[in-house]
Amino acid sequence: MPIQFQFEPIFAESDRIVDGVLLTLGLSFGAIVLGLVLAILLVAAKSLLGRWVGLLVDAYVELMRNTPFLVQLFMLFFGLPLLGIRLPGTEAALLAMTLNLSAYATEIIRAGVDSIHRSQLEAGLSLAMTRRQVFQHVVLMPALARVWPALSSQFVLMLLASSICSFIAVPELSGTAAIIEQNTFRSFETYIVVTLIYLVLALTLKVALDRLGRAIFPRISSVDRLDAKAEAA
Amino acid sequence: MTTFGWPEALFLFRAAGWTLLLTAIAFLIGGLLGGVLAIMRLSRIRIVRRIAATYILVIQSIPVLMVLFMSYYGLSLFGVELPPFLAASASLAIYVSAYLAEIWRGSIESVPFQQWEASASLAHSPAQTYRHVILPQAVRISLPPTVGFLVQLVKNTSIVSVVGFVELARAGQLVNNATFDSFRVFGLVALIYFAICFPLSRLSRHLEKVMNASRPH
Numbered sequence: 331m332p333i334q335f336q337f338e339p340i341f342a343e344s345d346r347i348v349d350g351v352l353l354t355l356g357l358s359f360g361a362i363v364l365g366l367v368l369a370i371l372l373v374a375a376k377s378l379l380g381r382w383v384g385l386l387v388d389a390y391v392e393l394m395r396n397t398p399f400l401v402q403l404f405m406l407f408f409g410l411p412l413l414g415i416r417l418p419g420t421e422a423a424l425l426a427m428t429l430n431l432s433a434y435a436t437e438i439i440r441a442g443v444d445s446i447h448r449s450q451l452e453a454g455l456s457l458a459m460t461r462r463q464v465f466q467h468v469v470l471m472p473a474l475a476r477v478w479p480a481l482s483s484q485f486v487l488m489l490l491a492s493s494i495c496s497f498i499a500v501p502e503l504s505g506t507a508a509i510i511e512q513n514t515f516r517s518f519e520t521y522i523v524v525t526l527i528y529l530v531l532a533l534t535l536k537v538a539l540d541r542l543g544r545a546i547f548p549r550i551s552s553v554d555r556l557d558a559k560a561e562a563a
Numbered sequence: 564m565t566t567f568g569w570p571e572a573l574f575l576f577r578a579a580g581w582t583l584l585l586t587a588i589a590f591l592i593g594g595l596l597g598g599v600l601a602i603m604r605l606s607r608i609r610i611v612r613r614i615a616a617t618y619i620l621v622i623q624s625i626p627v628l629m630v631l632f633m634s635y636y637g638l639s640l641f642g643v644e645l646p647p648f649l650a651a652s653a654s655l656a657i658y659v660s661a662y663l664a665e666i667w668r669g670s671i672e673s674v675p676f677q678q679w680e681a682s683a684s685l686a687h688s689p690a691q692t693y694r695h696v697i698l699p700q701a702v703r704i705s706l707p708p709t710v711g712f713l714v715q716l717v718k719n720t721s722i723v724s725v726v727g728f729v730e731l732a733r734a735g736q737l738v739n740n741a742t743f744d745s746f747r748v749f750g751l752v753a754l755i756y757f758a759i760c761f762p763l764s765r766l767s768r769h770l771e772k773v774m775n776a777s778r779p780h
Contacts, residue, residue: 396760397753398718400732405753408745486624493626494722504628517636525629532624 339514340523350506351527353420357502358489358535360424365431365488366481370470372436373443377465387436394433399491402426407498423495423502431488438480442473475547482539486532493528503527567744572751578734579755585720585730588652590713593659600664602693605671615664622661627719630654635726651723651730658719662712670705671697707774711767714760721756731755 340347376387394402407422417425446469454464474481496505507524511517565571603615622630631654638645645653674697682692724733735752739745 392761392764393753393757396714396718396764397756398721398732400721400724401735401749401753401756404732404735404739405745405749408739409749412746490624490626493628496628497725504626507632517632518640521629521632521636525625525633528625528629529621536624 335519336516337519337523339516340510340519343510343513346506346510347503347523347527350501350503351531353501354489354492354503354531357420357424357427357492357495357500358485361427361431361488361492362485364424364428365435368428368432369435369439372432373439374462374465374470376436376440377443377469378461391433391436394430395437399426399430400494400497402430403494403498419495419498419500422498423492423500427488427492427495430491431484434484435481438477438484439473441480442475442477443469445476446473471547475543478539478543478547482536482543485539486535489532489535490528503531565741567738567742567747571738571742571748574738575731575734575748575751575755578729578731579759581729582717582720582731582756583759585648585651585655585723585728586713586717589655589659589720590716592652592656594663596656596660597663597667600660601667601671604664604668619661619664622657623665627654627658627722628725630658631723631726647723647726647728650726651720651728655716655720655723659712659716662715663709666708666712667701667705670701670708673704674700703774707767707771710763710770714763714767717759717763718756 372387372390376384403423403426406417406426407419410417410422450468450472451464454468455461459467492502493504495502496508499505501509503524507520511520514520600615600619603611604619606612606615631651634654634657635645635650638650678696678700679692682696687695720730721732724730724736727733729737731752735748739748742748
């Protein structure tokens with residue numbers, strides 16, 4: 331018997347799919363922005379505050395990076411209510427994604443900060459800048475520029491990982507897929523369509539982040555290229 | 564309602580064994596497939612290169628969860644009803660193959676091209692060159708990122724709980740549903756994952772340092 335594909339029932343639910351895509355994008359953008367800000371604060375805390383704060387940041391990063399996102403999500407969704415904090419699924423998902431991403435981003439940005447040459451810091455300090463000012467005006471942007479490609483791929487991975495939020499019934503794209511599958515009984519067709527949408531979203535985000543990186547860091551990256559040439563010579 | 568005690572904890576530890584087994588099988592099958600893909604990606608024949616590159620790009624751009632659903636429902640279309648363990652291993656292997664192929668391609672490419680020339684001048688065939696000259700060096704270079712990826716794999720095995728296979732994350736859910744002691748249950752689950760992943764992370768970082776030390780800079 332030949333296999334008959336029926337996509338009409340799936341497309342009949344296109345409103346639902348659009349809502350799912352919007353929630354996936356909303357969660358991802360929210361987590362990227364919040365996670366990036368949190369990561370910058372954590373790196374700043376590690377660089378500027380004492381050794382103990384640094385160790386705490388390290389512990390946080392290692393804990394998040396060495397446990398599955400799914401378990402972190404469960405911990406927040408099922409665990410927080412025991413403390414009297416009841417988060418709806420979507421908020422729990424955003425919080426889990428933000429915390430998870432911040433740990434990876436902290437590790438990446440820290441590598442960028444470490445790659446800034448010591449002479450830069452000394453130059454800043456000799457201009458009577460405070461250590462905070464040096465971090466803010468001398469170190470941060472070049473560090474971000476250097477690690478932007480690594481950050482970008484981490485952001486794309488976060489977009490893909492957002493699909494795991496369907497485990498706590500968040501109606502983002504893959505959560506929507508589960509609902510459509512129940513309504514239509516066309517499992518394979520549902521997941522083909524949804525998978526293709528993820529593919530388009532991920533590739534688009536990748537290109538967009540590349541463009542954004544070139545827009546934010548045009549001058550710095552050209553300086554970096556000069557540095558690279560000088561080192562090669 | 565049961566309380567969270569030793570029997571529940573033991574149940575979690577036993578489930579962790581399944582997580583490890585799943586990781587091992589996915590890594591083995593995915594590694595074999597990934598190795599073939601890495602070499603295809605570097606083939607002299609354009610179409611072969613293209614096929615491998617497209618496969619890698621697609622798999623890396625869709626969620627593991629979708630790989631899982633696609634292989635699960637795709638196969639059942641053909642009347643193949645896979646038991647959850649096989650479906651889980653197969654889809655994780657597909658996921659692994661794409662990432663390892665890319666890691667290993669990078670490692671093979673970072674072996675200096677003079678090594679290829681030297682090997683060719685000794686009248687080695689391409690297969691002999693790979694076997695005796697390139698791969699022994701590439702394997703060394705690839706060790707740190709490969710071990711690092713193993714951490715991602717261990718964590719991503721948690722996703723297969725969705726097809727009903729009881730590994731560590733699913734076991735945690737089951738115990739949680741029975742005890743409602745979410746903090747302790749998922750705390751222990753997280754701790755077990757951490758106990759598996761953290762040493763691997765450290766090993767990866769250590770290997771990276773050892774390898775870098777031997778390289779002139």
